[in-house]
Amino acid sequence: MTIRENLINKKKIVIKIGSSSITHCETGEIDYGRLEKFIRELINLKNMGKEVVLVSSGAIAVGTKVMNLTKRPSLIEEKQAVAAIGQANLMMCYQKIFGEYNQKVAQILITKDLMDHPVRRQNAQNTINALLKMGVIPIVNENDTVATEEIVYGDNDTLSAIVGSLITADLLILLSDIDGLYSEDPRKNNKAMHIPEVEEITEEIEKMAGGVGSCVGTGGMATKICAAQIATDHGVDMIIANAGMHHVIGKIFEGKPIGTLFIAH
Numbered sequence: 553m554t555i556r557e558n559l560i561n562k563k564k565i566v567i568k569i570g571s572s573s574i575t576h577c578e579t580g581e582i583d584y585g586r587l588e589k590f591i592r593e594l595i596n597l598k599n600m601g602k603e604v605v606l607v608s609s610g611a612i613a614v615g616t617k618v619m620n621l622t623k624r625p626s627l628i629e630e631k632q633a634v635a636a637i638g639q640a641n642l643m644m645c646y647q648k649i650f651g652e653y654n655q656k657v658a659q660i661l662i663t664k665d666l667m668d669h670p671v672r673r674q675n676a677q678n679t680i681n682a683l684l685k686m687g688v689i690p691i692v693n694e695n696d697t698v699a700t701e702e703i704v705y706g707d708n709d710t711l712s713a714i715v716g717s718l719i720t721a722d723l724l725i726l727l728s729d730i731d732g733l734y735s736e737d738p739r740k741n742n743k744a745m746h747i748p749e750v751e752e753i754t755e756e757i758e759k760m761a762g763g764v765g766s767c768v769g770t771g772g773m774a775t776k777i778c779a780a781q782i783a784t785d786h787g788v789d790m791i792i793a794n795a796g797m798h799h800v801i802g803k804i805f806e807g808k809p810i811g812t813l814f815i816a817h
């Protein structure tokens with residue numbers, strides 16, 4: 553069995569979706585078509601007997617739209633405010649669509665420094681594991697009210713790797729607006745080559761990763777490589793794949809060679 557074929561045996565899965573994948577780039581509005589298909593795939597994974605945790609960005613993107621702003625606010629406290637507005641709206645959308653399939657969801661807001669506080673860390677781990685035992689899909693985002701790090705650096709990628717290691721997941725999937733890692737940003741050089749597999753995150757790999765390419769995403773490829781480092785160091789395989797690909801999650805579990813697979817040590 554190849555490493556790809558073996559993905560079907562992964563049980564505990566963390567899936568992160570970025571702002572750029574849940575909103576229309578031109579208008580900033582939620583892309584309900586994409587979101588519904590994505591949610592159906594998550595429910596299908598659960599129906600296959602897997603435990604699923606969703607890490608979703610999009611609070612700022614959605615809040616910006618709710619407040620009829622033409623662009624993301626530039627002041628940090630205003631970003632935090634629209635994140636608070638957008639997070640409630642985002643959860644309402646998730647609850648509504650998951651609810652159509654009778655799937656219960658829960659909101660988990662955490663900060664990365666959780667890992668430095670053993671008691672909080674244990675509490676978060678216990679809560680997520682208890683939700684999974686109840687058959688609920690936890691939906692995680694950073695608590696943007698108390699932490700500004702992520703808003704500045706755009707780092708839900710790292711957050712999802714932290715969640716993966718916290719609950720000792722078997723696989724982390726980062727869904728983005730691009731089908732994995734390229735030798736350089738393909739939006740800047742159309743001759744950039746796709747990298748299907750990474751066994752070790754070398755300096756060369758780190759150098760490939762550039763910044764953000766879309767209008768709403770933050771962090772770009774650099775934070776995804778950072779996430780891959782955390783995940784693989786904790787024994788969690790990670791895949792970066794394109795959220796826009798038809799049945800992307802199904803294809804990953806069929807062992808199809810899509811996206812970039814970072815192999816855990």
Ligand SMILES: Nc1ncnc2c1ncn2[C@@H]1O[C@H](COP(=O)(O)OP(=O)(O)O)[C@@H](O)[C@H]1O
Nearest residue numbers: 570572728734736737760762765769770772773
């Ligand atoms: N080496 C690279 N390979 C692939 N994409 C890259 C690379 N360097 C920079 N990028 C950019 O990273 C973007 C994805 O990151 P980001 O916009 O933060 O998305 P998300 O909202 O999904 O987190 C791509 O659209 C691409 O333009």
Ligand SMILES: N[C@@H](CCC(=O)OP(=O)(O)O)C(=O)O
Nearest residue numbers: 570571609610611612708770
């Ligand atoms: N917590 C913020 C994070 C923004 C963020 O990291 O976005 P992304 O680059 O789309 O993963 C939000 O939900 O808007």
